[in-house]
Each structure stands twice: as C-alpha cells, then as structure tokens.
C-alpha cells in the first residue's frame with residue numbers, strides 16, 4: 001500500500017510513502033533535458049523537461065515510481081490491484097505503456113490543465129517493460145501547484161478525476177474513496193458537541209475527542225481518510241524546514257510499522273517517504289531505518305546533459321551522537 005500527497009505552504013511539495021515488503025533497488029534519479037526517452041508506440045522524446053524522482057533503473061531506463069519536473073508538475077504511481085485494466089493498442093490514440101506514463105507526462109507538461117487536455121487521447125496500453133518487470137496494476141496522482149487529479153485505467157476505460165484532497169492511496173476506485181469521505185463529515189479538530197441525547201451527561205475527558213471515529217488501521221480506505229483529515233487540517237509555517245517537517249508528519253499519519261501487516265512470511269513497511277519541493281526541484285526522502293532527511297537538488301546537476309544521474313538511497317540510521 002502507499003500514500004501520495006500534494007501540499008502547499010509558501011512553496012509546493014509533493015511526495016509519497018512507498019509501502020511494500022521488499023524493494024527494487026530504487027534510486028533518486030535525475031533525468032536531464034537531453035536524455036533520449038524511447039517509447040514503445042510513440043516517437044522518442046529527445047529533448048524534454050528535466051525531472052527528479054524515485055526510480056529503478058533497468059537497461060539504462062528509469063522506471064519512475066514518483067517524480068517532479070523542472071516546471072513543478074509531479075506524479076506518483078500507487079498500487080491499484082484488481083481495478084487497473086490496461087488496453088490493447090488502439091489506433092488513433094496516444095498509446096503509452098504504464099511504465100512510460102511518468103516520463104510521458106513529466107517530460108512534456110507544465111500544468112494540470114495541459115495534462116487533462118492530453119489525457120483525452122490517452123490509451124494506457126498493456127505492454128510490460130520486460131520479463132523482470134511485468135505490468136503492475138497502478139493508478140496515479142498528478143499535481144501542479146494549484147490542483148491535483150487522479151488517473152485510473154479501469155475496465156470501462158480511462159477515468160480522470162479532480163482530486164480536491166491532494167491525497168491518493170490504493171483501492172477502491174477514486175469515486176468510492178471520495179464517497180466514503182461522507183462518513184467522516186462529523187469529525188472535528190475541536191471538542192465534540194453533545195448531540196447524542198438531551199437526557200444524558202457526557203464529559204470531554206480528553207483532547208482530540210472531536211476526531212473519534214477517524215480510522216487508525218492500515219487499510220487503504222482507512223489511510224485515505226486519515227491522510228485527508230491530517231492534511232486538510234494541517235497547519236504549517238512557510239519556511240523550508242517547517243514545511244518539509246509538516247509534510248513528513250502528514251505522511252507519518254499513514255505510515256506502516258513492521259509487524260502490523262503480514263504478507264506471507266514478510267511484513268509490509270514504509271520503505272521510503274519522499275517530499276519534493278517542486279518549486280526548487282529538491283527531492284527529500286527518509287527510509288524505514290534512516291530518519292534523517294536526505295536531499296537531492298536537481299539544479300545542482302547539468303540539466304542540459306544526456307545521461308541520467310542516480311543516487312543510491314542512504315538507508316542506515318544517521319545518529320547525531322552528543323558525547
């Protein structure tokens with residue numbers, strides 16, 4: 001399971017938790033403007049926007065999980081098992097394989113308005129990257145500084161939803177996730193008002209009682225409600241330090257601790273949490289065992305180069321010993 005998040009203070013921030021029971025050797029990868037992007041069914045993009053994000057590199061190709069381009073447009077793929085349905089190639093359509101979708105969007109577009117216009121002709125085609133990387137069932141959150149959308153290729157076709165929460169988790173489909181939010185409209189950051197019965201006395205014996213009923217389990221529907229409540233009520237200072245701290249705290253509200261979700265003989269954990277300052281092009285992350293924030297600034301690289309630059313994750317704890 002995963003949680004994606006878009007958040008604005010002074011700057012705009014975008015990132016996600018990647019929750020899984022194993023990792024694919026992902027790296028923070030910068031793609032400069034002249035990296036040759038091949039597409040299976042479209043002409044190559046030989047110049048495009050530069051981008052930074054988390055990717056597994058296979059045969060020199062960046063398989064992006066999430067990323068941001070130099071214009072501040074961002075995108076993340078999250079698991080969508082049982083619902084994702086990719087299509088055969090369709091003539092007259094823009095046929096993009098799921099693994100090409102992030103570079104196709106981030107390489108060419110600056111705003112959600114532009115993305116929406118291009119999605120009208122999109123067909124997410126059922127082509128896998130290789131034997132080692134079969135099709136994986138995903139849906140996506142795409143954000144610019146002012147708005148987010150969710151893209152789902154399901155049985156009935158391509159669905160594009162406005163996402164007023166700037167949050168995405170996994171199943172069910174986004175229309176149902178949104179509908180479920182109705183069940184939480186009574187939740188509040190303030191102490192509860194007594195509406196239960198005129199004949200009974202109640203005591204607000206603790207702070208935080210206004211949000212009793214907010215789910216705390218790790219299912220995707222529950223993480224959605226939890227992350228939306230936390231994000232929509234979130235209060236942050238505008239500095240970089242305050243903003244990224246708040247961002248990681250919001251992601252933390254939906255993070256997975258080893259031992260609570262069993263997958264066979266393993267446990268699902270939050271492998272990494274990312275937070276990209278999309279105005280500055282700085283990609284920050286933490287990992288399950290490294291609580292220190294590590295950063296990669298795309299503008300420190302030569303963005304007119306041809307070759308990708310990949311930074312392996314710093315995965316061990318960095319402890320600031322005082323004696």
Ligand SMILES: C[C@H](CCC(=O)NCCS(=O)(=O)O)[C@H]1CC[C@H]2[C@@H]3CC[C@@H]4C[C@H](O)CC[C@]4(C)[C@H]3C[C@H](O)[C@]12C
Pocket residue numbers: 001002018019020024056063064065077078079080081098099128129133134135136137170
């Ligand atoms: C598994 C992850 C979602 C985490 C999650 O939700 N885990 C719950 C599992 S469960 O639902 O509990 O069983 C997703 C998120 C992004 C994905 C990569 C995107 C690029 C590329 C796309 C290609 O087409 C296939 C290979 C590829 C490397 C993808 C592998 C994998 O699919 C990644 C890591």
